[in-house]
Amino acid sequence: MPKIEKVKVNVKERVDENVCDLSLSGINEIPVREIASFKRVTVLDLSSNCITSLGKNFVTLTRLIKLDLSKNQIRYLPEEFGLLRNLRHLDLYDNKLEHLPLSFGNLTNLRYLDLKGNPLIPALAKVVGFCLTTNECRDSARNTVKFLARMQTEAEETKEQYKLEALTSNAVAAEDVGTEEKPLENQKSKKSAAKKAKSKPKKSKTTNNDINNEGNIAPININNKTTKSRKNSNGPTKKSVSKSNTALTTVLSFFFLLAINVLIIYLIMFKNPEIADKLVEFIPHQYRDWILTKTEIFRLRVTDWISEFRTPPQEH
Template sequence: MPKGVDKVKVNVKERIEDESCDLSLSELTEIPVREIASFKRVIFLDLSSNRLVTLGRNFTTLTRLIQLDLSKNQIRVLPDDFGQLEQLRHLDLYDNCLEHLPLSFGRLRRLRYLDLKGNPLTPAWEKIVGRCSTLKDCQQAAKNTVNVCANYKSEFIERERIAAQERQLSSAQMAGAGDGDGSSSSNHSTKTNGGEASKKSNKANKKSKSKKSGAAAENELSIKPVHSGPIKSTNQKNNQKKKSTNGSCWLTAISGVAFSSLMTFLLLFIINVLIIYLIMFKNPDIADKLVEYIPHQYRDWILTKTEIFRLRVTDWISEFRTPPEEH
């Protein structure tokens, strides 16, 4: 409770109706947690438009609350164990002085509505929470806040566990080094004791600093930027490699097909020339026998083409052998 402000007493029993307790507009500077907790049927609590700066130490004992309205107060910090209110579904913190939220929000798995509009949140929390200007925005804010706090809390616990293991290993190594130095002279032992004392003091300072940083991490959430540059460059390189390999495969396939077609064409041409040569000059009987193996539907066409070719060749030979004058 702030200094110089008198504690306002309110008759809680008169403010309870069915399952709700309305303590709004009561000029409260401290929440009557014990009186509220005595009424076990209360699950809706309205503390809006008061002069609250903190919720007090015992507020998280009200674990039956489903809907909580703390709007239009001067609340600066929520309790670190605020996540004990696991039944909470609706939370209104409109127009307060909150800069960050406790990481125990990750335990509020049933939270479906969260209004943080009008609070001087840090940029990281503003990015997580959003605008909260509509019902849909408040629902999305509740979902984002719970998920981020739960994931960050698990990562923080894992880092603390690894740090504790490293501290245990370093302390064991220091103890082994101390046992080995115990067999030296008294002057050397005094020096080592002094060195160990200084190391212990430094270690204590480091532990205190780590505890402070851990506490700060629990209260303040920082979002690390995602560096997508190297990943994109590697992906581009892989895509280029795939394209180059695909292009080379296509080129090899096309070159193989072209070579095979060229070879077949040459082979057929040579066979055709041999057949024509046999028909024209050497042995017509062999040509007749070869013609018998040609299918009937192609035989006439091949013979006519061959005859035309033979006539043209004989004309060309006769023209070549005749003297120029006679020609």
């Protein structure tokens, strides 16, 4: 690979008040130190050169308000490009940019952005849009800064989540190691306890106090069993009595309601037939005929029964 010769320019001759014009100079590297020595420079024109990268020190030019990098061979911008917070006008026309750094979202003062002629990825190209008029370039600057600021916050959140997951996984691993060590300690302690138990002599004789305690405990257990048996024997009898009482009340209430219904039917059918006719009007048509036939049969049977009851028995 042949070495690219560095083209030197006299920056002092290209500075006019606050403007540094290095366009059409054929340079492939930016003389950052020479430009930074002129503190009044806020406008930098580097258009129509052979620049492929801005370099790491370019972000130290934080006084820049207007930057023209059009018609170069720039493939990427530095990751710290967002440090140029004072930028209001940025021209990157006709370069080889595919991506923009996430720090680009920190350029909140940017009011003009031209990225035409760059092979941007489709998602970024859709956000950037066209820049044919000043209004479109203004919208492009606003939308691009917002999009990359949102992407930057999402990237930071994912980093924090990864950190938390790494911490939790490390803590779980430490707990697992601790639990593996504890059974070994427990086994050792059990073995030592077993050895001590073997070394001690066994007690074969029981004391008088133990015998007295056993004698006192036995009667208490017997009394408890008797009280529990009494309670269990009383329980079923009370339940059976309550069930019989409820059965009697339900039967009596049924016969009482039946007598009242028969009395009401008798009064309506034989004493006040007008009320019966009015009640029939409220019955649906599909059930009216069936109910009337049944009631008529019932009425005839009742009249026959009453007539038989009133007639005296015949003498033979």
